[in-house]
Amino acid sequence: MTSLKQKDALLLTLIGTGWIFSLPLACLGGPYPLDGETIWRTLANFAGLSVPNDANGTQQLIITNIRFARVCLAAVCGGILATSGLCLQGVLRNPLAEPFTLGISAGAACGASLAIALGEIPLLTALFHMPQHAAFISLSALSGALFAVFAALWLGRSRKGLDKEHIILAGIAVSTFFGALVALVKALNEESVTSIVFWILGSFQGRGWESMPLLLLASLPALFVLAFRWRTLDVLAFGDVQAGQMGIDVGKNRFLILVAVGCMTAGCVAVAGVIGFVGLVIPHTLRLLLGAAHGPLLIGAFFGGGLLLVWADVIARTTLTGGQEIPVGVVTALLGGPFFALLVKQR
């Protein structure tokens, strides 16, 4: 048992160390060439350390306000998505559950699509003074995602309480409905199709520190709720009846976990769009390496998810030339898909 715990601790230390070192290292990639020393000195100054720095204003702006902000957003979003996937798979006892099972992605996509389509109408833009279009899209996506979560929870409440099968079915119903609304918006407003499609695929392009408060506001309380329920998730693995017999108020805990997951995923989607696969790949990979105890899994998922998304974003912004980017959701699926398939095959 000791050796098992040592192995877990070693792996978690490795993931955590990789996460910390990735934050400055990931700032290297991008269309504007920057060397490691400039990045290190600028970030040290940014963190309040007095290190001599000869970086010019443009370099400092790119490093602190664009790349580092983007890396931090990717690290937090990746952590949220992986943690959400892990918790949903645990609380719904369904290995296919992922952060978007509750219809969050469709709800957010619907909110964002409406915002994008409305933003294309010059009269509305002028009337309602919508210069900060990105913020409007984010808030609209957040509202859509939260509406979808609570609709799924309301529909999923059966006579037996918050039953896991009912929740999954409710999530499918909500997804289908909002998916249809997105299709309707695209059909009615053809000019917005490209923007909607690009938003749905997920990207950190153009996101900066201004997105961080929204993300933290949505995720910190939720992470706090989840952090004290790791043992509850362990017991829930034995099914509702046994969990109840072992002293868990299954309905209350399931509701709290689902609301927490819903809120933080909604925040993440509002900032970066729909980034799939992180919530599926990271939890399953970690389960193979760490076992099924949710304590180490939650820590591993937060840092592992962050690590994956930080480097997926580096690939997304460095592969194409001329400032063009691949949507990060495409990169996570392209990287994660074959890797995940290999893991499943080897199991």
Place this chain on the structure above:
Amino acid sequence: MIHVESLFAGYGPNTVLHGIDFDADHGEHISVLGTNGSGKTTFLHALSGLLKPQSGRILLFGKNIAEMPPRKRAGQIAIMPQRSICPPGITVRHAVLLGRYPHLSWLGTFSAKDHEIAENAMETTRTAALAGRMLSELSGGEMQRVMLARTLAQKTPLILLDEPAAHIDPAYAIELFDLLEQLRRNGLCIITVMHDCNLAALYATRMMGMKNGKILFEGPVNTVFSEACLSELYSMPVRVLRTAEFSFPVAVPAKTCGCSAVPLSVAAPTR
């Protein structure tokens, strides 16, 4: 210890238990007998506090279990299910340790005492050798023993067991019931739901027969383990055999078409 008063319980609008009155105390082993659908398992679920009574009440040490917080209730009542889900990636040791859940602090970490109690529970149930194995690798009998170890790790004064001998061989069934007998002698109250009335008669201090959600008979084994009670319980003629060779009675169905009912001389193959 536990006092059940005019209990009506069921699922949704359906009432399964109709006016049950029941008492059990320290050092008792009560076996609940009955046919399928008689309400035995529903009764056990109601006693565990998971199934809320439609009317009536269940008092544990004078407190209504319906009003107890789930964790506090699980610290007093443990239940061993008939079958358990085997979550992947969970070791036997971790599963047994999870029996300590009702006693954990808000941080959810296991203390040295929790580890010691879990190790003792595994020693008692002879599952210590399986500690590092995954639950999904166990046989039905091994799983049953692990679930008993988890139940014992809960350290409760009342233990409820749903068909504890259902998936285990006769030798281990005896071993398991010997262990329950030890626990009973140590002052625990044990309530078992059983189909095997002969095994129940060997170990129970009291028996209760349930039919159509009502108590048909209830009392000490030597009083209620009779042809009249069992025949009425199972709606078929039952003989209770008492021989000088064995100190305990054995119940057998009096009417059967099985091959053992055919005299051996006739059953022998002929050319």
